[in-house]
Amino acid sequence: xxxxxxxxxxxxxxxxxxxxxxxxxxxxxxxxxxxxxxxxxxxxxxxxxxxxxxxxxxxxxxxxxxxxxxxxxxxxxxxxxxxxxxxxxxxxxxxxxxxxxxxxxxxxxxxxxxxxxxxxxxxxxxxxxxxxxxxxxxxxxxxxxxxxxxxxxxxxxxxxxxxxx
Amino acid sequence: xxxxxxxxxxxxxxxxxxxxxxxxxxxxxxxxxxxxxxxxxxxxxxxxxxxxxxxxxxxxxxxxxxxxxxxxxxxxxxxxxxxxxxxxxxxxxxxxxxxxxxxxxxxxxxxxxxxxxxxxxxxxxxxxxxxxxxxxxxxxxxxxxxxxxxxxxxxxxxxxxxxxxxxxxxxxxxxxxxxxxxxxxxxxxxxxxxxxxxxxxxxxxxxxxxxxxxxxxxxxxxxxxxxxxxxxxxxxxxxxxxxxxxxxxxxxxxxxxxxxxxxxxxxxxxxxxxxxxxxxxxxxxxxxxxxxxxxxxxxxxxxxxxxxxxxxxxxxxxxxxxxxxxxxxxxxxxxxxxxxxxxxxxxxxxxxxxxxxxxxxxxxxxxxxxxxxxxxxxxxxxxxxxxxxxxxxxxxxxxxxxxxxxxxxxxxxxxx
Numbered sequence: 001x002x003x004x005x006x007x008x009x010x011x012x013x014x015x016x017x018x019x020x021x022x023x024x025x026x027x028x029x030x031x032x033x034x035x036x037x038x039x040x041x042x043x044x045x046x047x048x049x050x051x052x053x054x055x056x057x058x059x060x061x062x063x064x065x066x067x068x069x070x071x072x073x074x075x076x077x078x079x080x081x082x083x084x085x086x087x088x089x090x091x092x093x094x095x096x097x098x099x100x101x102x103x104x105x106x107x108x109x110x111x112x113x114x115x116x117x118x119x120x121x122x123x124x125x126x127x128x129x130x131x132x133x134x135x136x137x138x139x140x141x142x143x144x145x146x147x148x149x150x151x152x153x154x155x156x157x158x159x160x161x162x163x164x165x
Numbered sequence: 166x167x168x169x170x171x172x173x174x175x176x177x178x179x180x181x182x183x184x185x186x187x188x189x190x191x192x193x194x195x196x197x198x199x200x201x202x203x204x205x206x207x208x209x210x211x212x213x214x215x216x217x218x219x220x221x222x223x224x225x226x227x228x229x230x231x232x233x234x235x236x237x238x239x240x241x242x243x244x245x246x247x248x249x250x251x252x253x254x255x256x257x258x259x260x261x262x263x264x265x266x267x268x269x270x271x272x273x274x275x276x277x278x279x280x281x282x283x284x285x286x287x288x289x290x291x292x293x294x295x296x297x298x299x300x301x302x303x304x305x306x307x308x309x310x311x312x313x314x315x316x317x318x319x320x321x322x323x324x325x326x327x328x329x330x331x332x333x334x335x336x337x338x339x340x341x342x343x344x345x346x347x348x349x350x351x352x353x354x355x356x357x358x359x360x361x362x363x364x365x366x367x368x369x370x371x372x373x374x375x376x377x378x379x380x381x382x383x384x385x386x387x388x389x390x391x392x393x394x395x396x397x398x399x400x401x402x403x404x405x406x407x408x409x410x411x412x413x414x415x416x417x418x419x420x421x422x423x424x425x426x427x428x429x430x431x432x433x434x435x436x437x438x439x440x441x442x443x444x445x446x447x448x449x450x451x452x453x454x455x456x457x458x459x460x461x462x463x464x465x466x467x468x469x470x471x472x473x474x475x476x477x478x479x480x481x482x483x484x485x486x487x488x489x490x491x492x493x494x495x496x497x498x499x500x501x502x503x504x505x506x507x508x509x510x511x512x513x514x515x516x517x518x519x520x521x522x523x524x525x526x527x528x529x530x531x532x533x534x535x536x537x538x539x540x541x542x543x544x545x546x547x548x549x550x551x552x553x554x555x556x557x558x559x560x561x562x563x564x565x566x567x568x569x570x571x572x573x574x575x576x577x578x579x580x581x
Contacts, residue, residue: 099173
């Protein structure tokens with residue numbers, strides 16, 4: 001049987017009809033707030049995921065580059081902490097040299113590809129990023145030192161960490 | 166030329182270790198140390214700018230420091246892309262010597278290193294050459310011939326280099342007087358004979374761990390190297406057989422009590438084969454087929470052509486690498502030359518440099534052997550350390566023999 005007064009039984013109609021009661025308005029507002037809030041939180045997470053993805057990509061790219069660099073031809077023992085210089089022969093073979101393009105001067109025999117510093121963890125840092133990397137390592141070193149220095153203290157140590165950074 | 170680096174070595178952190186080894190080596194190199202005492206105050210090499218191209222090893226480090234002590238300025242590169250001892254190079258670099266050498270150079274880097282030694286930071290070029298193998302000499306004669314007029318002399322260390330100098334002399338391209346250190350008695354008869362006597366069995370034992378006593382060993386070639394090998398094998402209790410083409414050397418071997426026969430006749434009886442001929446195809450496929458099980462084959466000659474390695478590669482059922490290059494008994498399996506003998510060669514280099522620097526006018530263009538007197542001086546510089554007491558001629562005796570009291574004692578044709 002069809003109702004004669006649809007307004008009373010159909011909330012949809014109620015809302016669409018713009019005849020909102022305060023109660024209904026509250027519910028709607030809550031819905032909107034919660035949705036916005038969730039979206040905000042999701043946005044942060046999405047941002048984080050994007051960053052993690054990007055980081056993962058960088059890690060993969062760098063580890064592949066590092067591996068490739070370790071496989072470049074080289075007749076001497078590579079010492080961590082030293083900058084080596086990469087060249088390519090006409091045959092396509094890449095190799096490391098102790099000599100920079102500057103040291104070769106005009107007599108540089110092969111195509112110069114770049115200079116890299118071998119780190120103590122066997123990773124490579126391109127020469128132009130060495131300074132930046134060193135700064136970062138120094139900061140991390142300071143944190144390590146600070147951590148060790150305050151291990152006996154019972155209080156929280158976040159402040160000192162943040163200050164060091 | 167761009168501003169060159171002060172030095173180029175693999176790893177400066179090895180300098181301290183290198184210094185310790187140099188100090189140890191000094192005790193084993195009494196000849197050079199005596200020259201430092203004898204010439205250290207007069208500085209006969211003052212003004213000499215020596216470009217050196219010789220294996221950058223600990224022994225060479227002692228040579229370099231001797232040259233500097235005698236007043237010379239020195240810049241150094243290695244004459245082999247693999248022979249540099251990185252700790253020796255680091256220790257020398259630390260003393261302020263411009264040294265360009267590391268183990269594992271490419272061919273291009275090798276030439277770059279030599280080129281760095283030609284001009285001093287103040288722009289003055291070299292005026293003396295100390296060479297091993299002739300690459301530095303060759304480079305200066307071709308690419309940097311503008312420096313030739315200023316160079317007083319070359320002292321050359323090895324057979325290969327001397328061969329090259331002879332060729333240049335014949336072609337008329339040699340422009341500097343040379344002294345051939347290789348021909349000196351105190352080089353060939355010491356480095357070759359006593360050096361190999363000491364290092365052959367050391368090399369075999371390091372590579373294989375076998376017991377030598379009771380084994381039958383065949384030594385192909387009874388020259389200076391072969392003689393040294395025979396002596397040391399016999400010392401360990403081997404029964405030694407010699408193969409020789411020269412009747413004089415064959416007779417010498419027989420008079421020493423060795424059996425002399427051919428490879429063909431002896432191959433089935435021998436446990437150990439040493440080639441020391443400087444020739445090719447001494448041990449071939451048909452010899453390998455007749456050898457005993459577990460025979461040891463090694464080459465102590467300069468080149469690796471004496472043993473038919475290609476045949477082994479083709480025909481061996483299985484090849485197992487024990488250590489890299491366990492095929493050259495001397496410089497690869499063992500630790501190379503021994504200091505005392507290496508040093509007799511270094512002593513010759515020092516005296517040759519002094520002689521060429523101070524008595525330039527005496528030397529015509531071309532090649533001179535090390536003078537007898539220098540040879541005797543090198544030998545004499547070692548006697549104290551070995552506690553050898555030398556007998557002195559009286560004037561009457563000298564007069565009777567018709568030779569000077571202080572030498573030279575032997576006529577030029579004398580063969581030691």
